[in-house]
Amino acid sequence: MDPLILARWQFAIVTVYHFFFVPLTLGLSVAIAIMETIYVKTGDETYLKMTKFWGKLFLINFAIGVATGIVQEFQFGMNWSEYSRFMGDIFGAPLAIEALLAFYLESTFLGVWIFGWKKLSKGAHATVMWLVAIGSNLSALWILIANSFMQEPVGYALRHGRAEMTNFFALVGNPNVWVQWPHVFFAAMSTASFFMIGIAAYHLLKKSKDLEVYQKSVKFAAIYGTIGVALVILNGHTQAQHMVETQPMKMAAAEALWETEQPASLSLFAIPSQSSQKDYLSIRVPRLLSLLAHNNFTSEVRGIKDIQEEYSQKYGPDNYIPPVFLSYWFFRIMVGVGFLMLIVILYLLIKSSKGDYNMKPSTLKWLIWTLLLPYIANSTGWLFTEVGRQPWVVFGLLKTKDSVSLATSGTEVFLSLAAYTILYAILIVVDVYLMKKYAVKGVTEIEY
Amino acid sequence: MDLNTVWFILIAVLFTGYFFLEGFDYGVGILLPFIAKDDLSRRVVINTIGPHWDGNEVWLLTAGGASFAAFPNWYATLFSGFYIALLLMLLALIARAVAFEYRSKDESPRWRNTWDWVIFFGSLLPAFLWGVAIANIIKGVPIDAHMTYVGGFFNLLNPYALSGGLAFVALFTLHGAIFLNLKTTNSLEEAAHKSAITWWWLALIFVVIFVVYSYFATDIFTRHGFNPGISAFIAAVALILAGVFVKAKSSGWAFVMTALTILFTVVTIFRGLYPRLMISSLNPEWNLTIYNASSSPYTLKVMTIVVAIFVPIVLAYQAWTYWIFRQRLSTKTELEY
Numbered sequence: 001m002d003p004l005i006l007a008r009w010q011f012a013i014v015t016v017y018h019f020f021f022v023p024l025t026l027g028l029s030v031a032i033a034i035m036e037t038i039y040v041k042t043g044d045e046t047y048l049k050m051t052k053f054w055g056k057l058f059l060i061n062f063a064i065g066v067a068t069g070i071v072q073e074f075q076f077g078m079n080w081s082e083y084s085r086f087m088g089d090i091f092g093a094p095l096a097i098e099a100l101l102a103f104y105l106e107s108t109f110l111g112v113w114i115f116g117w118k119k120l121s122k123g124a125h126a127t128v129m130w131l132v133a134i135g136s137n138l139s140a141l142w143i144l145i146a147n148s149f150m151q152e153p154v155g156y157a158l159r160h161g162r163a164e165m166t167n168f169f170a171l172v173g174n175p176n177v178w179v180q181w182p183h184v185f186f187a188a189m190s191t192a193s194f195f196m197i198g199i200a201a202y203h204l205l206k207k208s209k210d211l212e213v214y215q216k217s218v219k220f221a222a223i224y225g226t227i228g229v230a231l232v233i234l235n236g237h238t239q240a241q242h243m244v245e246t247q248p249m250k251m252a253a254a255e256a257l258w259e260t261e262q263p264a265s266l267s268l269f270a271i272p273s274q275s276s277q278k279d280y281l282s283i284r285v286p287r288l289l290s291l292l293a294h295n296n297f298t299s300e301v302r303g304i305k306d307i308q309e310e311y312s313q314k315y316g317p318d319n320y321i322p323p324v325f326l327s328y329w330f331f332r333i334m335v336g337v338g339f340l341m342l343i344v345i346l347y348l349l350i351k352s353s354k355g356d357y358n359m360k361p362s363t364l365k366w367l368i369w370t371l372l373l374p375y376i377a378n379s380t381g382w383l384f385t386e387v388g389r390q391p392w393v394v395f396g397l398l399k400t401k402d403s404v405s406l407a408t409s410g411t412e413v414f415l416s417l418a419a420y421t422i423l424y425a426i427l428i429v430v431d432v433y434l435m436k437k438y439a440v441k442g443v444t445e446i447e448y
Numbered sequence: 449m450d451l452n453t454v455w456f457i458l459i460a461v462l463f464t465g466y467f468f469l470e471g472f473d474y475g476v477g478i479l480l481p482f483i484a485k486d487d488l489s490r491r492v493v494i495n496t497i498g499p500h501w502d503g504n505e506v507w508l509l510t511a512g513g514a515s516f517a518a519f520p521n522w523y524a525t526l527f528s529g530f531y532i533a534l535l536l537m538l539l540a541l542i543a544r545a546v547a548f549e550y551r552s553k554d555e556s557p558r559w560r561n562t563w564d565w566v567i568f569f570g571s572l573l574p575a576f577l578w579g580v581a582i583a584n585i586i587k588g589v590p591i592d593a594h595m596t597y598v599g600g601f602f603n604l605l606n607p608y609a610l611s612g613g614l615a616f617v618a619l620f621t622l623h624g625a626i627f628l629n630l631k632t633t634n635s636l637e638e639a640a641h642k643s644a645i646t647w648w649w650l651a652l653i654f655v656v657i658f659v660v661y662s663y664f665a666t667d668i669f670t671r672h673g674f675n676p677g678i679s680a681f682i683a684a685v686a687l688i689l690a691g692v693f694v695k696a697k698s699s700g701w702a703f704v705m706t707a708l709t710i711l712f713t714v715v716t717i718f719r720g721l722y723p724r725l726m727i728s729s730l731n732p733e734w735n736l737t738i739y740n741a742s743s744s745p746y747t748l749k750v751m752t753i754v755v756a757i758f759v760p761i762v763l764a765y766q767a768w769t770y771w772i773f774r775q776r777l778s779t780k781t782e783l784e785y
Contacts, residue, residue, distance in 0.1 A: 063549035066502065067542040073512055077527025078534055084527075085595075088520020089743040093751055096513035099506060100758045104766070108503035112769055115499040115784050119772050164744040405528035407597045416535045423539055427546055434553050 001410030004401060007079040010417040012386075014071050016379050017424050021065035023378050026140055026185065027192030028058050029106075029133035031224055036126040049213045050220070053443045054196065059114065060434050064427055066107065071420065073099075079413065083393055083403035089165040090156055091146045098142035106135030140188075141181050148176035150394045151385070152246045163397060176246065179239035186232035187381070190341060191374035193225025197348065198371025199439045204357055205364040210443045219352035225345040233338055237292070244293045244301070247395065249311070249320060250388035252304045253327035255289060256282070264289035264301035272324040277305060315396065322390040330384035337377040344370050451748040452738040453723070455518040458755060460718040462514055466507035467578070467620075467710050473501045475624015477544065477571025478617070481564055483628065483639050490564055491552060491783045496631040498785045499773045501548060503766055505541070517751050521595050521741035522725040529589070529597025530581055533604055537577045544570025552785050575620045576613040580604060583612025583658070586666045586717060588727035593734050595741070608665040615651075615658035619713075622647040622690070623706040629699040633778040641697065648691040655687060668720025679719060683712035 032055050039047035073095060076084050084091070109131040116125060149156075155170030156163045165171060200214040200221065208214065244251045256272040256279045257264065266288035270279035290299040304321055311320040344367070351359065359367070393400040476497050484490040497504075516523040527534060543566045551563035587608055590599040625647050628640035659680075663669055669676040690705035721727075725741050728734035742748065777783075 059549060060553070063546050067545035070505075070509065070541055070545075071538050073509055073516075074527060074534060074538060077512075077516065077523045078531055079528070081524035081528035081596075084516065084520050084524040088516055088523065089747040092513065092515075092517030092520055092523070092743065093747055096510065096517040096751060097754055099510040099513040100754060100762065103506045103509055104503065104762045107506050108762075108766055108769055111499035111502055112772070115495075115773060118782070159744070165747045165750070168746075168750045405524075405531075406594070407525070407528040408531050412531050412535075412601075415532070419535060419539055423542060427542075430546070430550060434550060438553070 001414050003408055003410045003413045004404045006410060006413040006417050007404050007408075008400070010079065010413065010420065011075065012383070013417070014068065014075065014420055014424070016382065017428075018065070018068040018072055019378055019382055020375060020428075021061050021068065022140070023184070023188040023191040023374065024061050024195055025058070025065045026136050026188035027190070027224075027228070028054060028061070028195065029129065029136050030189070031192050031196070031220070032058060033126065033129040033133045034224075035220065036129050040122045040126045046213055046216055049210060049443045050217055053213065054217070055113075056438055057195075057199070057435060059110075060431060060438065062110065064431055067427075068424070078416075079405050079408060080393075080403045081405035081407065083398065086162045086398050086403070087149075087394060088162070090149055090163050090171065093165065093168075094142045094146040094171070098139050098146075102135050102137075102139035102142060104135075106132050106139065109135065137185060137188075140184055141177075144181045144184060145172055145174065145177050148174045148180055150392075151180075151243075151389060152176040153394060153397055158397070163394070175242065179235065179242050182235045183232060183239050186228045186235055187374065187378055189228025190225055190232055190345075191378060193221040193228055193345065194341065194371050194374050196221035197225070197344075198368045201364045201367035201370075202439065203442055204359070205361055205368070208442050208444075213443045215352075215357045218348060218357060222345060222348040222352045225341075226349045229338065229341045229345050233342060236335075236338070241293060247389065248302055249304065249307045250322065250327065250385070251293070252302060252307060253322050253324045253388050254331040254384065255301075256324055256328045257289070257301060257303045258305055260300060260303040260306045261289070262300035263287040263298050264293065266292065267328070270328060272328050274321070274324055318391065318399075320391060322388050327384060327388040330380040330387065334377045334380040334384060337373050337380070341370070341373050341377070344373075451745060451752065452742050454752060455514075455742070455748055456718065456722060456725075456738045458752075459511065459514055459518065460714055461759075462507060462511035463718075464711050464714045466504075466511050467714060468707055469500070469504035469507055470574075471620040471710055472624045472627040473497050473504050474571040474575040475621045476628055477567045477624070478575065478621050479624055479628065479640075479643055480571075481568050483625075483643055484636065487557070487560060488779050489636055490560070491785060492632060492636060492777050492779055492781070493628065494548065494551065494567070494785050495777055495781070495783045496628060498548070499769060502545070503769065505545070514751070514755075518743060518748060519725055519736075519738065519741045520743055522736050525591060525595045525597055525726060525736055525741075526585075529591070529599065530584070530604060532601040533577050533581060537574050540570045540573035540577075544574075548785060552783075572617065575617045579613035579616030580609040582616075582717060583609040585726055586662070586668050586721055588666075588729035590730050591726060591728035591734050591736070592730065595734070595736060598730075608661055611654070611658045611661050615654040618647060618651040618654040619687075619706070619709065622651040623703075623710065626690070626694065626699055626703045626706055630703060631776055633776050637776075641694070641699075644694045644699075644702065645691075648694055652687065652691065659684075666720070668717065671720055677716065677719060679712045679715040683709050683716060686712065 032051055035047050036051040038044065039051060109128050113125065113128045113132060116128065120128065149171060152174060154174045155165060155167035157166045196217050200217040203214040240251065256267050256270040258277050258279065263286065265284035265286045268283045268285060270282040272279050287297045289301050290297055293299065293301050304324065308320050312318065351357065389395060391399045391401065393403045476493060480490060480493050484493045547563040547566040547570060551560055584604050589597060589603065592598050622644060625640050625644035629637055629644055632640060686705045686708035690702050690709060693702035693705055723738045724735045725738060726736040
């Protein structure tokens with residue numbers, strides 16, 4: 001059993017799993033902080049009920065986010081020791097700062113929020129949720145500073161066979177961070193929004209008691225979600241344009257663009273073949289990729305083969321082409337789901353702004369399922385950006401295959417892979433069970 | 449004092465904070481199924497650490513993150529080398545974290561009892577494994593010329609390390625019993641008091657075994673001359689005084705004493721280890737030190753500034769949370785967990 005392959009599978013599984021729970025925490029913490037603030041400012045009890053109801057579900061989700069987060073910090077050392085030796089300066093610092101600034105804040109104050117309803121004034125208690133929200137989102141910022149370096153190394157020098165930090169502000173100011181972090185935050189807003197919509201839709205369908213809580217939640221989620229989805233798409237476009245310049249191979253793979261084209265065509269459908277280096281069943285629209293990439297109809301976009309040639313010259317002979325089929329389809333699914341979310345959220349924005357919550361039962365049933373859309377987009381988004389960077393773990397500096405721990409045997413990694421997979425499978429069943437139980441129970445059962 | 453030494457001390461501080469705070473969480477979790485026999489009592493016990501356990505656990509994450517940032521080679525060698533031990537610890541911590549939140553969210557007694565045992569094992573394993581890990585670090589393990597651990601898993605379960613594991617478990621359980629004694633009322637307070645007496649004896653026995661064994665298995669006492677140093681002496685006195693205060697039902701002072709025991713034990717260990725981070729049992733030339741395992745001076749400087757600003761802030765607000773939740777819990781208290 002090859003430790004490298006097993007370690008890669010493990011990293012993918014535990015990280016995607018972690019990122020099921022994190023976006024909801026990031027987006028819903030802010031949403032609940034807003035709801036509780038509205039309650040404090042207006043005294044409208046509906047917002048208190050919303051705070052408590054969505055808060056309960058938030059806690060069920062948060063627990064697994066935190067629990068699976070510990071694995072994340074440890075696994076760089078456990079499975080990727082050679083990466084850690086190479087990148088310690090640059091990756092370790094943001095991770096430590098993440099703990100110091102963000103984890104302490106969110107974990108400490110969440111404890112206060114849960115237990116402090118009777119001990120703090122209304123305003124103080126709402127402030128506490130803001131601290132949780134800020135803490136979680138700062139956490140995202142710092143881990144993305146670390147990840148952004150992997151996509152686009154800045155502020156470093158190669159010394160003593162490792163990457164040493166030379167400029168902390170360059171690391172934090174990495175342009176990649178400032179297209180990537182907003183993208184994750186807006187995706188989180190979208191996740192929280194559809195979570196609320198899916199569950200509220202259930203109650204609208206069942207005509208549950210306290211109907212106005214669910215109606216107000218739909219309205220809240222529609223506004224919150226419109227901002228989230230619209231901005232995730234717009235920002236995503238900016239991010240993609242940035243990546244065309246800084247990670248051209250990844251974007252060429254995203255477009256299954258094997259040959260350089262000028263002007264460049266946009267692919268609507270393709271079955272890329274890694275071995276033949278061409279696309280089967282390819283449907284392309286002329287000039288549109290030039291438009292998306294460079295805002296004109298005439299520019300050149302470099303293809304996979306040419307970039308491969310360039311990298312072989314620059315970095316030495318090797319295969320620099322990431323898995324194209326996966327890159328292409330992960331990217332496409334993410335974007336497609338994003339636009340589907342846009343349609344749904346705009347529909348709800350219109351309905352709720354008119355105060356019209358009388359939707360057909362079949363519509364409400366579909367709306368329940370839209371809860372899953374952001375999960376698909378979040379996962380495919382991360383899978384795209386990490387798969388598309390291969391064979392690099394740090395672009396241009398270190399390859400994934402050179403990063404794995406030398407001390408860990410295939411057997412050990414197999415054991416951990418099996419253990420995490422089994423434990424995580426149990427936890428997600430338990431999580432969904434509890435979520436469903438409390439989502440369905442609704443507001444009326446909660447004391448406030 | 450160079451930055452590498454400063455960071456050695458800071459890592460020790462972070463581990464001290466972790467053991468002091470999570471120490472009583474683990475102790476409470478270990479006592480849970482035994483000290484509380486009915487659902488309501490169990491809920492009271494869990495709720496004593498309810499507001500705090502997550503913020504306490506972050507000390508572990510900060511210690512780990514800081515190790516990565518300041519001494520990446522140490523982080524890499526330790527975490528990849530002690531792989532199975534860390535895996536077991538992670539599984540325990542993950543399950544425990546979920547257990548706290550999920551335990552009372554279903555009414556079924558079987559559901560609740562299962563999660564209570566998850567809390568138990570989720571507290572016992574990390575406490576034990578940290579003792580094993582630290583014992584192995586100060587004893588020395590097979591590390592080759594490339595800073596790679598070459599010892600396998602079972603090598604870590606040597607008798608010396610096991611004695612370390614038992615010492616940590618006993619000390620944390622004592623610490624937890626005293627904490628429970630401070631935070632509960634009536635029958636639970638009484639039960640915690642009795643536990644504290646029992647566990648004080650156990651802690652004394654296992655710590656003495658571990659300390660005596662350390663004279664023979666390691667060089668941490670003898671390294672700086674035969675005198676183990678004032679820190680070891682204070683730790684010993686504190687542990688004894690803890691017992692005195694427990695007997696006298698002065699649980700506040702007893703808690704201070706176990707806190708001091710933990711603090712000065714960590715100080716003694718790190719002092720004996722300095723300037724090494726991991727000892728190679730194969731060849732002293734292959735030790736990891738604060739010089740050959742560290743990141744660049746620039747990174748150490750940046751991190752020092754960040755820590756200097758934020759650790760005091762964190763300490764302040766964490767202390768505040770203990771203050772606002774200082775009330776003792778009874779079976780009449782409204783319980784969130």
